Amino acid sequence: MSDESRLDAGKRVRRTVLGDAHVDRAEAAATPFDAPFQQFITETAWGTLWADDTLDHRTRSLITISILAALGRHEELALHLRATTNTGATPPEIRAALMHVAVYAGVPAANSAFTLAKTILEPQASQESAARATHGDPTR
Secondary structure, rough: OOOOOOHHHHHHHHHHOOOHHHHHHHHHHHHOOOHHHHHHHHHHHHHHHHHOOOOOOOHHHHHHHHHHHHOOOHHHHHHHHOOOOHHOHHHHHHHHHHHHHHHHHOOOHHHHHHHHHHHHHHHHHHHHHHHHHHHOOOOO
């Protein structure tokens, strides 16, 4: 790792992946009770794991979505599904990852994850489509 500390790297990567608004809310909600935990996950999950450039953020995002879906961790899964607008994981890639979950972790886990993903990804796609229509889509 460079001169950047794990905590600083974690803060930077966490903001890149989850967005400033989420990180600002999480930091504002921290209490003396959970502040050490917040620092731990920022240093460990974000500053060590996600900051490692062996895998890009898109790939890490798909792995994380798959693991959270398999474990049935819906609150964190929703967070990481929303973060795909920052990581570049596409709906077809997410669908493929959740199909993998169905085979290796069970259809009920994948079914729940698909239900949640539809509630998050479909409105995002509609918003992106509306933004392109409003601002002009150079791909048309």
